[in-house]
Amino acid sequence: MTSREAEWSALLRAAMEGDGRAYARFLVLVTPVLRGIVPARGWALGPEGQEDVVQEVLIAIHTKRHTWDQSAALLPWLYAVTRHKVVDAFRRRGASVHLPIDDYADVLEAEAVPDALAVRDSAVLIGQLDARSAAIVRAVSLDGQSTAEVGARLQMSEGAVRVALHRAIQRMARLAKGME
Amino acid sequence: MMKTEDLIGILAADSVPPPMLRPKRIAGLVLVVMAVAVTLFLWSFGIRDSVAQAMMQPQVAAKTLLPLALCAIALPFALVQMRPGAAQVVRLRWLAVPLGVAAGLWLWAFVTLPPEARFVEVSPFSLTECLGLISGLSLLPLGVLLLMMRRGASAAPMRAGAMAGLGVAGGIAAGYSLFCVMDNPLFYVTWYGVAIAAITALGAVAGGWLLRW
Numbered sequence: 001m002t003s004r005e006a007e008w009s010a011l012l013r014a015a016m017e018g019d020g021r022a023y024a025r026f027l028v029l030v031t032p033v034l035r036g037i038v039p040a041r042g043w044a045l046g047p048e049g050q051e052d053v054v055q056e057v058l059i060a061i062h063t064k065r066h067t068w069d070q071s072a073a074l075l076p077w078l079y080a081v082t083r084h085k086v087v088d089a090f091r092r093r094g095a096s097v098h099l100p101i102d103d104y105a106d107v108l109e110a111e112a113v114p115d116a117l118a119v120r121d122s123a124v125l126i127g128q129l130d131a132r133s134a135a136i137v138r139a140v141s142l143d144g145q146s147t148a149e150v151g152a153r154l155q156m157s158e159g160a161v162r163v164a165l166h167r168a169i170q171r172m173a174r175l176a177k178g179m180e
Numbered sequence: 181m182m183k184t185e186d187l188i189g190i191l192a193a194d195s196v197p198p199p200m201l202r203p204k205r206i207a208g209l210v211l212v213v214m215a216v217a218v219t220l221f222l223w224s225f226g227i228r229d230s231v232a233q234a235m236m237q238p239q240v241a242a243k244t245l246l247p248l249a250l251c252a253i254a255l256p257f258a259l260v261q262m263r264p265g266a267a268q269v270v271r272l273r274w275l276a277v278p279l280g281v282a283a284g285l286w287l288w289a290f291v292t293l294p295p296e297a298r299f300v301e302v303s304p305f306s307l308t309e310c311l312g313l314i315s316g317l318s319l320l321p322l323g324v325l326l327l328m329m330r331r332g333a334s335a336a337p338m339r340a341g342a343m344a345g346l347g348v349a350g351g352i353a354a355g356y357s358l359f360c361v362m363d364n365p366l367f368y369v370t371w372y373g374v375a376i377a378a379i380t381a382l383g384a385v386a387g388g389w390l391l392r393w
Contacts, residue, residue, distance in 0.1 A: 020195035027188040055187050062191045064333040064393065066198040067263050080265030084335045140193045141186030147193055166194050173393075
């Protein structure tokens with residue numbers, strides 16, 4: 001068993017018992033690997049499109065994490081989810097993948113600066129949420145507030161915030177697979 | 181505007197773990213729904229007379245065992261498909277065994293029966309009964325199975341849906357065969373085959389739609 005398998009499966013196992021910190025750590029470790037996989041197949045999407053696909057894969061990992069059989073290895077599951085979502089994302093973008101020839105230089109240049117990926121913004125998913133969901137999502141993400149703090153600020157119970165957050169993620173997952 | 185780092189924060193905040201996927205429980209539930217459908221049907225319409233005696237004849241037993249074999253291969257395949265990257269325990273090439281036996285039975289009956297006896301059972305009523313009941317009884321269990329499979333993550337949704345349809349229709353046809361008195365393989369291989377194929381196709385179409393993720 002590789003150390004990555006051991007480390008990641010321990011983190012996700014802890015996450016599946018409700019350990020949000022272990023879960024965040026797991027996702028932080030997975031993301032750079034996804035950023036390595038996605039451009040290999042989707043260089044034509046450009047850095048922004050690639051980061052959208054990375055986000056779609058992360059959402060799929062999140063919404064399907066219960067399908068991992070905890071008695072089996074994690075990495076085959078993770079790679080299968082990633083492969084499926086990457087193929088799916090590129091298939092759906094089929095038509096828009098064809099860039100004018102002049103843009104190729106820009107794409108290649110952007111690829112040479114991988115750090116640019118990390119600071120890029122995506123309006124695709126969050127931009128389509130309703131105002132309240134987006135406010136909750138923003139408060140949790142941008143301001144780093146806990147669900148309890150967000151609840152206090154928006155005069156909602158923590159449970160209601162959690163439910164709204166969960167629904168917003170499910171909605172983003174549906175948006176990401178082009179069903180809304 | 182959302183950075184990937186923010187998305188990670190959002191996902192981690194949604195940390196209440198979902199209930200684990202339990203394929204065996206789904207299998208159990210769909211088998212119960214299939215059994216209830218078949219039992220209600222047999223209870224209303226009755227099992228054929230002297231069923232045990234009839235079953236001693238190989239071509240009558242095959243009418244039950246062949247669709248049962250399709251079910252035993254396709255259903256586990258569909259359920260394992262719910263877990264990405266899971267090793268398949270059942271290989272689809274095993275489907276060649278019941279399909280091959282069915283084709284062999286059909287040919288054997290065609291060769292051994294006199295021409296006038298080959299398709300004597302075919303009538304609008306018998307076809308409606310056979311096709312209508314096998315496919316009709318399959319609809320509810322297939323719907324239940326596909327809805328439960330949505331919690332999974334099948335990498336090939338159409339194939340997973342097709343195997344769900346094949347599994348359900350095979351099981352239902354096996355139950356239906358206890359009622360059916362058409363023991364001519366030319367009849368039952370053809371028309372059970374058409375009904376099962378139709379439900380398999382329906383499963384594929386519905387799966388392509390319902391099991392996308």
